[in-house]
Amino acid sequence: MASSSSFCPKHALTLFTSNNNRHNRVISPEFFVRFPASGSLGSSRCVVSIDSSNSNNNNNVKHRLMTSGSSAAAPVMDQSPTQTTSSPAVPTTVEVDLGNRSYPIYIGSGLLDQPELLQRHVHGKQVLVVTNTTIAPLYLDKTIHALKDGNPNVKVESVILPDGEQFKDMDTLMKVFDKAIESRMDRRCTFVALGGGVIGDMCGYAAASYLRGVNFIQIPTTVMAQVDSSVGGKTGINHRLGKNLIGAFYQPQCVLIDIDTLNTLPDRELASGLAEVIKYGLIRDAEFFEWQEKNMEALLARDPSAFTYAIKRSCENKAEVVSLDEKESGLRATLNLGHTFGHAIETGVGYGQWFHGEAVAAGTVMAVDMSYRLGWIDDSIVKRVHKILVKAKLPTTPPETMTVDVFKSVMAVDKKVADGLLRLILLKGPLGNCVFTSDYDKKALDDTLHAFCKS
Numbered sequence: 001m002a003s004s005s006s007f008c009p010k011h012a013l014t015l016f017t018s019n020n021n022r023h024n025r026v027i028s029p030e031f032f033v034r035f036p037a038s039g040s041l042g043s044s045r046c047v048v049s050i051d052s053s054n055s056n057n058n059n060n061v062k063h064r065l066m067t068s069g070s071s072a073a074a075p076v077m078d079q080s081p082t083q084t085t086s087s088p089a090v091p092t093t094v095e096v097d098l099g100n101r102s103y104p105i106y107i108g109s110g111l112l113d114q115p116e117l118l119q120r121h122v123h124g125k126q127v128l129v130v131t132n133t134t135i136a137p138l139y140l141d142k143t144i145h146a147l148k149d150g151n152p153n154v155k156v157e158s159v160i161l162p163d164g165e166q167f168k169d170m171d172t173l174m175k176v177f178d179k180a181i182e183s184r185m186d187r188r189c190t191f192v193a194l195g196g197g198v199i200g201d202m203c204g205y206a207a208a209s210y211l212r213g214v215n216f217i218q219i220p221t222t223v224m225a226q227v228d229s230s231v232g233g234k235t236g237i238n239h240r241l242g243k244n245l246i247g248a249f250y251q252p253q254c255v256l257i258d259i260d261t262l263n264t265l266p267d268r269e270l271a272s273g274l275a276e277v278i279k280y281g282l283i284r285d286a287e288f289f290e291w292q293e294k295n296m297e298a299l300l301a302r303d304p305s306a307f308t309y310a311i312k313r314s315c316e317n318k319a320e321v322v323s324l325d326e327k328e329s330g331l332r333a334t335l336n337l338g339h340t341f342g343h344a345i346e347t348g349v350g351y352g353q354w355f356h357g358e359a360v361a362a363g364t365v366m367a368v369d370m371s372y373r374l375g376w377i378d379d380s381i382v383k384r385v386h387k388i389l390v391k392a393k394l395p396t397t398p399p400e401t402m403t404v405d406v407f408k409s410v411m412a413v414d415k416k417v418a419d420g421l422l423r424l425i426l427l428k429g430p431l432g433n434c435v436f437t438s439d440y441d442k443k444a445l446d447d448t449l450h451a452f453c454k455s
């Protein structure tokens with residue numbers, strides 16, 4: 001296996017790029033980004049940029065130091081789950097570094113009561129808030145007030161969509177366009193997504209395509225959306241034959257995360273979002289995983305301090321990956337640990353039956369099982385993954401209705417299939433390391449599927 005690595009002495013970070021060309025076929029390079037064992041992920045970060053225009057083995061690596069707002073203020077709760085500090089008045093800010101499309105993620109309590117935060121990112125005089133029937137009674141008035149307070153010239157319209165993953169489709173998307181066109185929204189208007197990942201993905205895709213692209217703001221209200229879907233610009237809708245098959249990369253102007261919105265989130269939804277938090281630890285941040293092992297109870301108890309930290313650290317991890325690989329040519333795909341199996345579950349059982357994070361949790365267990373069968377990780381990781389998912393009240397096996405054939409047929413149309421080969425994100429090496437590869441023994445995949453399915 002050919003590989004190259006490059007080391008940043010200042011921040012003690014090593015980037016490995018390996019390109020496996022066995023069997024004389026072109027396989028996407030595997031990316032490993034290894035962070036130092038003890039936390040350097042404080043207020044200053046080492047950002048590694050991969051210039052993918054270069055040949056695979058000679059990636060051009062540029063390092064920069066990035067400091068992010070007041071984020072260093074967020075506490076790490078190492079021991080006591082009941083330890084709390086008051087939420088900061090100034091929001092914790094994480095920057096997504098994408099050149100002239102960079103944007104801030106504001107995280108904190110009471111942010112919907114700070115109109116200036118939102119208003120500084122609204123261009124033009126027309127705003128369309130996209131939300132759903134569950135969230136509208138809870139937060140629509142507050143959001144409209146935040147958009148209009150001291151700003152009477154702004155006209156705010158809203159469209160309230162039916163609630164559910166099963167409505168993340170073309171018909172429902174059209175209702176957003178209907179409202180925008182009926183309200184004569186022009187090119188300078190701003191679309192605001194107020195809701196979970198479904199609303200964020202749909203509103204983002206609507207913003208990307210309405211008049212070929214209008215301003216867009218994310219106000220995520222689920223853990224899932226706050227730690228993952230609102231950051232990074234992936235937008236889209238489902239097709240009957242597969243999840244998120246129609247969409248666009250489209251970055252927002254800002255992401256405003258008011259953690260108070262989590263107070264109304266049902267427990268099962270909260271747990272679903274934690275599957276993505278756990279994912280960041282597994283793929284690239286062992287120290288964060290260890291923090292989660294100690295603080296899962298605090299997260300389930302909705303401790304604001306623990307949540308602010310978990311969201312910040314998740315957003316930092318996601319922002320870093322997105323700024324290195326916005327359009328998913330390699331590294332970004334690692335954020336999909338457990339998702340190939342998970343999407344098969346979501347599609348197999350019907351959208352909305354299993355929550356996204358629940359399917360990802362069971363999918364993560366399958367990916368970890370396969371990694372172990374390949375001899376790539378030791379069994380202590382298998383046990384820790386199982387334990388933390390159980391602690392987070394997430395499923396660790398797929399539903400009984402899933403068969404090997406259903407898994408295989410849905411996985412065959414996964415977006416990560418390239419040249420007929422299914423690329424998977426698998427753990428490899430010590431905790432916090434993963435690979436994105438199609439170069440694995442197919443028997444291990446078969447064995448995993450048979451181990452988790454009755455037929």
Ligand SMILES: NC(=O)c1ccc[n+]([C@@H]2O[C@H](COP(=O)([O-])OP(=O)(O)OC[C@H]3O[C@@H](n4cnc5c(N)ncnc54)[C@H](O)[C@@H]3O)[C@@H](O)[C@H]2O)c1
Pocket residue numbers: 132134135138163164165168195196197198199201221222223224225228229230231232233234235243244261262263264265266269272273355356357
């Ligand atoms: N774009 C991305 O990068 C990305 C990443 C991960 C997931 N996703 C997508 O996100 C979606 C899942 O997101 P989700 O888990 O947020 O589901 P969701 O949007 O369906 O929200 C879950 C439920 O919680 C309700 N809800 C939302 N906020 C609430 C609040 N504060 N109080 C009470 N109820 C509230 C919603 O109305 C819904 O019923 C999937 O479609 C998935 O594909 C996208």
Ligand SMILES: [Zn+2]
Pocket residue numbers: 228276339356360
């Ligand atoms: Zn996900």
